[in-house]
Structure formats: C-alpha cells, structure tokens
Amino acid sequence: MSAWNNVKAIAKRELGAYFSSPVAYVFIVIFLLLAGFFTFNVGQFFQIGEASLTSFFYWHPWLYLFLVPAVGMRLWSEERRQGTMELLLTMPITTWQAILGKFLASWAFLAIALLLTFPIVITVNYLGDPDNGIIFAGYVGSLLLAGAYLAISSMTSAMTRNQVVSFIVSVVICLFLIIVGFGPVTDLLTSWGSAALVDTVASFSVITHFDPFQKGLIDLRDIVFFLSIIVFALFTTGVIIRAHRAG
Amino acid sequence: MIKVENLKKAFGAKYAVNGVSFAVERGEVLGFLGPNGAGKSTTMRMIMGFIPPTDGKISVGGFDMVENPIPGKRLMGYLPENAPAYTDMTVHGFLGFAAELRGLSGQAKKKAIGNAVDMCFLESVLYQSVDTLSKGYRHRTSLAQSLLHDPDILILDEPTDGLDPNQKHEIRTLIRRMGETKVIIFSTHILEEVEAVCSRAIIIDRGQIVANGTPRELKARSQNAGAVTMSLLATPSSEVTAKLSALAAVKETQVISEDAGRTVLRCIPNKDQINGTFSRVVAELAQREGWRLEELRMEEGKLDDVFRSITLSETQKGATQ
Numbered sequence: 001m002s003a004w005n006n007v008k009a010i011a012k013r014e015l016g017a018y019f020s021s022p023v024a025y026v027f028i029v030i031f032l033l034l035a036g037f038f039t040f041n042v043g044q045f046f047q048i049g050e051a052s053l054t055s056f057f058y059w060h061p062w063l064y065l066f067l068v069p070a071v072g073m074r075l076w077s078e079e080r081r082q083g084t085m086e087l088l089l090t091m092p093i094t095t096w097q098a099i100l101g102k103f104l105a106s107w108a109f110l111a112i113a114l115l116l117t118f119p120i121v122i123t124v125n126y127l128g129d130p131d132n133g134i135i136f137a138g139y140v141g142s143l144l145l146a147g148a149y150l151a152i153s154s155m156t157s158a159m160t161r162n163q164v165v166s167f168i169v170s171v172v173i174c175l176f177l178i179i180v181g182f183g184p185v186t187d188l189l190t191s192w193g194s195a196a197l198v199d200t201v202a203s204f205s206v207i208t209h210f211d212p213f214q215k216g217l218i219d220l221r222d223i224v225f226f227l228s229i230i231v232f233a234l235f236t237t238g239v240i241i242r243a244h245r246a247g
Numbered sequence: 248m249i250k251v252e253n254l255k256k257a258f259g260a261k262y263a264v265n266g267v268s269f270a271v272e273r274g275e276v277l278g279f280l281g282p283n284g285a286g287k288s289t290t291m292r293m294i295m296g297f298i299p300p301t302d303g304k305i306s307v308g309g310f311d312m313v314e315n316p317i318p319g320k321r322l323m324g325y326l327p328e329n330a331p332a333y334t335d336m337t338v339h340g341f342l343g344f345a346a347e348l349r350g351l352s353g354q355a356k357k358k359a360i361g362n363a364v365d366m367c368f369l370e371s372v373l374y375q376s377v378d379t380l381s382k383g384y385r386h387r388t389s390l391a392q393s394l395l396h397d398p399d400i401l402i403l404d405e406p407t408d409g410l411d412p413n414q415k416h417e418i419r420t421l422i423r424r425m426g427e428t429k430v431i432i433f434s435t436h437i438l439e440e441v442e443a444v445c446s447r448a449i450i451i452d453r454g455q456i457v458a459n460g461t462p463r464e465l466k467a468r469s470q471n472a473g474a475v476t477m478s479l480l481a482t483p484s485s486e487v488t489a490k491l492s493a494l495a496a497v498k499e500t501q502v503i504s505e506d507a508g509r510t511v512l513r514c515i516p517n518k519d520q521i522n523g524t525f526s527r528v529v530a531e532l533a534q535r536e537g538w539r540l541e542e543l544r545m546e547e548g549k550l551d552d553v554f555r556s557i558t559l560s561e562t563q564k565g566a567t568q
Contacts, residue, residue, distance in 0.1 A: 005347070009348055010348075013333070013336070013340075013344045082333070083328075086297055087331050087345075089297055090325045091345070092318075092349065093317075247256070
C-alpha cells in the first residue's frame with residue numbers, strides 16, 4: 001500500500017507544480033483556443049452541417065503533437081537540471097513509483113485541459129442531435145492518444161537536462177508516429193510500395209488507431225496499442241534514468 | 248551501522264572511487280575530507296543507493312544497498328551536494344512532500360515538520376516559495392528535509408557550503424548534538440570544521456582513503472606536531488640555538504625571525520620525545536639560562552599541513568607516473 005501512497009504523493013506534488021505557475025493556465029488557454037480554431041476554421045465545423053465532433057477530434061493528433069511534449073518536457077529534465085532527482089531517488093521509493101507518479105500527474109493535467117472543451121459538446125447538442133456515444137468514444141481515444149505522446153515525452157525528458165532538446169526530440173518521434181498513418185502519406189507510399197507493407201507500417205501509427213474512436217468504436221486492440229506505447233515509453237524512461245545514474 | 252568494503256566506481260575508464268573501505272558506528276561523526284573531485288560525493292551517492300557501484304559492498308543497518316536499497320534508505324537522511332529543493336514549492340509544501348515520501352501522515356507528519364523547522368530555524372520563511380529564499384535558508388530547507396524522519400544515519404554532502412559564519416556555527420552545533428545518538432557522515436573542505444565537529448576523519452584523494460583517524464591523530468602527523476615555538480627578548484639566536492642543540496631531546500632548531508631584540512624560533516624534538524614533557528624540558532633550560540621568555544607554546548600540528556602534505560604529494564606522484 002505504501003507503494004501507492006508514494007505514487008500519490010509524487011503525483012500530487014507534480015500536479016501542484018503545474019498549477020503553481022502561470023504556465024498551466026497559459027497552456028490550457030492556448031489548448032482551448034487552438035482546439036477551437038482547428039474545429040471551426042480549419043475543420044469547418046459549421047460548413048459540414050453535421051451534428052458531430054468529427055472536425056474537433058480529427059485535428060487532435062496534430063494539436064497534441066506540440067502541446068503534449070510542452071507539458072511533458074519538464075518531467076525529468078527539470079529534476080536533472082535542479083539536482084532534485086538525487087533528492088527524489090534517494091527517498092525510500094522505487095524509480096518506477098516516481099515515473100508513474102509523474103506520468104499520472106501530467107496525464108491528469110491533460111485530462112483537465114481536455115475536459116474543459118466541454119462547451120463544444122454542449123454546442124453541438126444544442127445545434128443538433130449528435131450521437132453522444134461517438135463523442136464519448138472520441139474523448140476516450142483522445143485521452144489515450146495524449147497519454148501515448150506524454151509517455152514519449154517522459155522518455156525524451158529523461159534523456160537530457162535541457163527541456164528544449166527534450167521537446168524537439170519528442171515532437172520528432174510523435175510526428176513519425178503520425179505520418180506513417182496519415183492519409184496523404186500512406187496514399188503516396190501505396191503508389192510505389194505493396195499495400196501489405198504500407199498497411200504494416202501504418203499499423204504503427206497513432207492515426208490508424210485513433211480513427212476508430214472518432215467513429216465511435218472502442219476496440220480493445222486500439223486501447224492495447226496506446227497502452228503498450230505508454231508502458232514501453234515509461235519502461236524506457238526507467239532504463240534511461242538507471243543508465244544516467246550508473247554514469 | 249554503515250559498512251563499506253572495497254567500493255569502486257568507474258566513469259568510463261577513470262576510477263572516481265577506487266577501493267574505499269570503512270565502517271562507522273552509532274555515536275560517530277565522520278568527516279570526509281579531500282580535494283575537489285577526490286570522490287567524496289560519489290562515495291556518498293553510492294552509500295545512498297543513488298549510483299550503483301562498479302564493485303564492492305555497501306551495507307547500511309545490515310541491509311545491502313545494491314541489492315535491496317529501500318530498507319537502508321529508510322534509515323538514512325541525505326543532504327545532496329548544493330542542497331537541491333523544488334523551487335516551485337513553499338518550504339512547508341516541500342517538507343510536507345518529503346514527509347509523505349518518508350511515509351509520514353497526519354499528526355506524525357505535522358510534528359515531524361515542526362521539529363525539523365525548529366532545528367533548522369525556518370519558521371520565518373515557512374510559507375515562502377523556495378526560489379525566493381537566500382542561499383542559507385535554501386540550504387537549511389534541504390537540510391530540514393533530511394531530518395524529518397529523525398533518521399539513525401545522516402549523510403550530509405557539504406552541509407555548511409555557502410553559509411555565513413553564524414549559520415555555519417549553528418549547523419556545526421546541530422551536527423555535534425545529533426552526532427551523540429546518530430551516525431553522521433559529512434563531507435567538507437573546511438578543515439577547522441573537522442576539528443570542531445568530527446570524532447573521526449577520513450581523507451580521500453583520487454578515489455582512495457589516504458588517512459583515517461581522529462582529528463588529533465591526524466594532526467600529530469604534521470611535521471611540526473610536538474615542536475615548541477618560543478619567543479625571547481634580548482637574547483641572540485646563535486646563543487639560544489647552541490644551548491638548545493646541546494639538549495639530547497632536540498633534533499633541530501629553526502630560527503623563524505630575529506629583529507628588534509626579539510627572537511622567535513622553533514625547536515623540533517627527536518621522534519621519541521614527542522610527548523607532553525618536551526615543552527617542560529625547553530622551559531627549564533630557559534629558566535636556567537635566565538632567558539627573557541615572552542612566549543612558549545607547544546604546537547599541536549595543523550590539519551592544514553597534514554592535508555596538504557598528504558594530498559599534494561599524492562597528486563604529484565600521479566603527475567610523474
């Protein structure tokens with residue numbers, strides 16, 4: 001039970017750290033503005049004339065591409081820069097408890113930001129008669145997607161004491177995970193590669209696994225995909241921290 | 248309580264710590280001395296289970312710190328080098344967080360924070376954010392964190408670094424007081440601190456222990472330890488030197504200064520004469536001769552000299568190898 005208490009204490013501190021600086025509020029405002037911009041201007045919410053949030057969720061992989069690494073970049077690099085990592089890891093806790101606590105805190109932060117998009121759900125329900133099951137699935141998928149990006153940011157942030165480096169590396173990795181399944185790119189690949197190969201590559205993409213959620217499908221395979229990215233990236237975070245300590 | 252055997256740590260091909268062994272028991276305050284980069288911090292980090300050793304064994308309270316570090320960590324409080332603390336938290340919030348990780352909650356947590364705050368004089372900044380604190384307060388905040396769970400063992404890496412003389416004094420008093428019932432290992436390069444606080448000192452140089460003993464034992468290794476320094480009026484140095492050299496106990500006499508009728512010289516005894524009686528022998532001679540003695544004192548030897556002679560020669564040996 002003490003293991004869970006440790007995770008909780010770390011998560012509580014981490015979440016407190018987000019909200020004790022104006023960065024959190026700035027982040028949330030930017031997130032909401034961009035989500036609105038993509039939905040209404042780029043996604044043409046009104047012009048489509050559909051009572052759905054397709055245009056809202058469609059851009060999430062791109063929106064998160066920059067915003068999630070911005071949230072995750074400080075997780076470990078800040079600890080390294082300030083030397084508090086030594087303090088934290090000489091406490092009677094395991095590295096895994098620290099990694100999990102920090103990850104859950106920033107995931108919770110992203111969940112809060114995502115939940116604050118609720119006015120759009122109200123709007124679409126006011127304007128028409130959408131399938132709220134599909135909207136719910138969309139939110140589940142979006143949260144899992146954010147978690148996957150975040151775990152990758154946790155991993156890159158353990159690599160360096162420089163937040164900017166951490167941010168850039170994690171954007172690159174997340175971008176890779178998007179484009180291998182992004183429609184225009186896969187279409188291009190199909191023109192000179194076999195369909196099977198393209199499908200295989202695309203199956204590693206977050207887009208491939210995020211799309212079903214937008215259609216209202218909560219498929220166990222997609223959930224497993226996102227969770228395995230999270231587990232793998234957090235595990236790698238642990239390996240990197242251990243290697244760093246060993247010198 | 249702490250037992251370290253043949254501890255080694257390599258960073259690449261270079262050994263930062265190379266075969267360190269020692270043991271510390273309850274009631275001891277052990278000072279770690281050494282030039283910068285000698286391996287003091289690395290050794291402490293390994294004892295804390297933060298860095299895995301390349302080779303060797305560490306046991307804390309009977310628990311192996313390599314295989315199973317958590318029970319050992321529970322027994323220890325640690326102040327890392329540069330006294331890190333979460334700058335975005337208040338002092339109270341930071342100590343609360345540390346207390347929770349120490350498994351304290353509710354009343355026990357409140358009491359632990361209260362005690363640590365009292366011991367480190369933090370009341371006035373309790374609700375201030377850590378990044379607004381002066382260096383001294385910040386240092387003590389980090390120190391308070393290590394005392395929260397009233398640990399049996401305290402590992403303090405340069406606990407007085409960057410503090411003003413008053414604060415240094417407070418911290419030393421605190422260490423000495425706690426050292427009566429705990430095990431304390433602390434590193435420093437302030438030698439007077441070792442004399443003031445430690446019951447034992449270890450000098451580390453280039454990853455190895457080069458001296459291990461009480462401050463008094465270490466000082467006795469100084470070349471001037473046991474020598475008598477005297478200051479005389481209206482007596483030429485040649486006469487004094489001649490008389491002193493005639494004594495069986497005297498090995499060598501050095502004239503330190505001679506001006507305006509005042510002669511200062513140092514008289515070094517033979518090896519077997521290094522004891523309490525040598526100064527009396529010299530004093531008796533002075534009385535017999537009717538010298539006008541202004542001052543006569545026996546030198547204890549300086550830790551500075553010992554430290555310099557040990558660590559410098561080691562470094563020079565390294566340079567010529």
